Amino acid sequence: MVGRLIDGRYQVRSRIARGGMATVYLATDLRLERRVAIKVMHGHLADDTQYKARFIQEARSAARLAHPNVVNVYDQGQDADTAYLVMEYLPGITLRELLHEHPVLTTDQAMDIMDAILSGLAAAHRNGIVHRDLKPENVLLADDGRIKISDFGLARAATAQTATGNALLGTIAYLSPELVTRGVADARSDIYAVGIMLYEMLAGEQPYKGEQPFQIAQQHANDTVPTPSSKNPRVPAELDELVLWATARDPEQRPRDARAMLEQLHETRHILEGGQKPAPTPATMQTMVMPSAAPRAAETETQVLGTRVRQRTGPIASDSAATLSTLADRRHSRSRWLFALILILVALAGATGWYFGTGPGSKVSIPDVAGKDVAAATAILLKSDLTVSKETKGEFTTTVPEGKVVGTDPKIGSSVAHGGTVTIIVSKGPEPLAMPPVVGGTEDAARAALEPHFDLQETQYQFDSGQAAGIVLAVYGVDRTGKELDLSTVTEYWDGQPITLTVSLGPIPDVRGMSVAEAQKALSDKDLVGSRSDKLHDWSDDVPEGDVIGYKPLPEGTVVTKGTELQLIVSDGVEQVPVPDVVGLSWYEAKKTLLDAGFKLDYDARADLLPSAVEVRKTDPRAGATVDKGSTIHVEFKGF
Known part of the structure; x- marks a missing residue:
């Protein structure tokens, strides 16, 4: 290019x-x-x-x-x-490239970029346009300082209620909850994407992460976007509130359009630049060294943050021998009390060990009974000196067969008192589910909808003349007995059910009018095989001799997949037919014979006045000559 x-x-x-x-x-x-x-x-x-x-x-x-x-x-x-x-043309970089080099922007930088984005978006919303694919890749930062929004490829009228198939074309990291759950976008969906971008500029990362796109989509639909200050403590509370307002899960709780959010951004900037700053919190206060008090004769004192440390000077004098004796008696008395206290503590420790070890306060660990039937689990629990509740609990699961034990309440392995009551939890099998409507949508959208709950098998692809490539044609699975079935014929589905998607590869290439080599290449490009047989040829009025008319019809119900062989039918050109002998016949008989043979006629129109009385004298081409079917025959009459 x-x-x-x-x-x-x-x-x-x-x-x-x-x-x-x-x-x-x-x-x-x-x-x-x-x-x-x-x-x-x-x-x-x-x-x-x-x-x-x-x-x-x-x-x-x-x-x-x-x-x-x-x-x-x-x-x-x-x-x-x-x-x-x-x-x-704007020489410069995208916001995504800026965030790669500087993941965390300053408050002023983020507000400057947001001001430009919201100004441009406000113009779009004012003209009834919803962008639907706002992300850092679509924000251009020109070398001369201009900031512009680009890529309106997914834009729609603000009043349109677009279906899920197109709505999910936007980048998953910036999709609003209503786009994920209902496939509907309006101006408030753009506001959500702007809020995610503002979070990313302030926090240095996107709020939601996941190994698969559907995991991120689920977080958008079910979780609340955290505050940027949870990742970057320098973010002011006012910008936290702006992010939370823009990313509210309920569209009704967001700004109605970009103009409303832009006005709030200006007010927030005014507060941060000219408003009164909040009082510093203890975490931000500086440490202060307080002045010392006036020194006394035998004592100096330093005070730091209200804590006094006294330093005494000079020796401690002994007044007399009586004083020393009194101090010695006090030390002996204190030693006897300490020894008595130790004996008491040892006795208490022994009693406590007996009480909780083998006495009434001892515990028993709940044994592992998962996977067993209820009767066997009950016997094991009773043998462990536990009481089993007469009522069981049920739980849906794909890992334990229906009717078998999933676990216990309290949990297996936890410690309870001897004789404590344990409730057995029994498997109810896989949880029944509703099948999302995926037929007619894209394969990517179908996978995002099905993977959280179903076991998706390898996709089956086939050519289909009625659907574009990538569109889901059918959904197949197995019933509880393992029998394969078309899931459009059943109403009961369950968590973990194996499912296979059948997806269109688009129509088989139309090779009519191509040479055999061109037709074979067109089929090979689609992973199909075009074969040529000397027996497969036919007349054609519009395809030149040697070119392809089409394919040999396949048996009814044949599914065309990659690698399928299609037999090409080659044109013999226009069919050659002999000119009927009508010389000597009345014009009435001759005209019918020539028209029935598929010829066009050139003759004196007076013959039509008395067709039964007029006799054919000659034809050109003459009788028996071989000509293209549909050729024009010139007819002459006796007496004319």
Whole structure:
């Protein structure tokens, strides 16, 4: 693509970035002599009407916005098989690249960036546009200090209630709870994504993490975003409150749009810059050394934070021998009391050891009875000098067969008093579940919905003329006996049930009119095999001789998967047929014969006035000549 001239106007200079849908290049607009960024859709997506519509939607959405914090879109079009979008070129970096180099931003930096994002987003919301894919990758930081929002490829009208299939196209780390659970987005969904970005700038990381996308999506749907100060104590409480307001799980509890949040951001900045600072907490107070008191004759005193340390000077004098004797008696008396106390403590320790070791206060550990039937578990517990409750508890589980013991209450291994009561917990088998509606959606969305509770097997792929590639066609599984069944025919599902998705590979390539080599390559590109047989050929009025008419029909019910062999039918060209001999026949008989044979006719129209009385004198081509079926026959009559 580098060096190519697109649409006779845009000279591609170099590649800037590449995404899942398109590649962005630096180009020169030769007509206006300016540098532009040109976004080119990937070639394999150009024939997909859904992706092309999204590409055009980006141009229309961004073109409706004229705002200094939104990337300008100049042009959109298609050059041959290349769909492109021409945008304002901003040399610089993305917010994501900035966060890679500086994971934690200062309060002022975060508020400056947030001010620009919310200003541009407010313009979008004011024009009825919801971005739906806000993330640091879509925030551009120009070298000249400008900050702009880009990539409106997922934008929709703010009043649209978009279904889950498209809603989940946004980046999972910034999806709002309503997008995860209901697939519905409005202006408040953008606010949620902005709140997550503000958290990330202040805390240095995203609030939710997980090994799989569905784990992160579940946290968005079920958890409350923590405060940034829990990770970065330097974040002021006012910004904590702004993050919590923007990321409330209930959309009704968030700012109604970007304008409302922008106004609150300005108020927060005013408070932090010009408002009264809060009183310092004990954790932030500095240590102060207090002045010492005036020294006394035999004593100096230092006071630090209210704690006094006295230092005495000079020797301690003995007044007399009587005083020394009194002190010695006191020491002997104290020794006798200490010895008596030790004896008492030893006795208490022995009594305590007996009481809790073998006496009434001793404990017994609950034995492991998991996996056993109730009767066997009861016998083991009774043998351990425990009392078994007559009532059992039930618990759904996929690891212990139904009717077997899962555990006990209190838990296995815990210590209880001799004779303590234990309740047995019995397996109720896997928990019954409702099957999410995944047929007709994408494979990724189906996996995100099913993996938390079902055991997903290897996906089965097949070609389908009615669905685009990546769309779920059916869901199969096994019943409790292990028998395979179409899950659309049953209503009972359970936790951990093995499930297999059948996903479309798109339609089989249409090879009509291709040469045999071209048809075989088109099939090979889709991991199919195109075979040629001398016996498989047929006449064709519109496919030239030697080219492919189509495939030999497969038996009814055949599933076409990767590696399937398709037999090609090759054209013999237009069918050759002999000209019927109608010389000497009346025009009535001759005309019917020639038309029934599939020929077109050229004749003197006067013959139609008395067709039974007019006799054919000759035909051109003559009778018996072999010509293309459908050719024109010139007819002459006697007497004309």
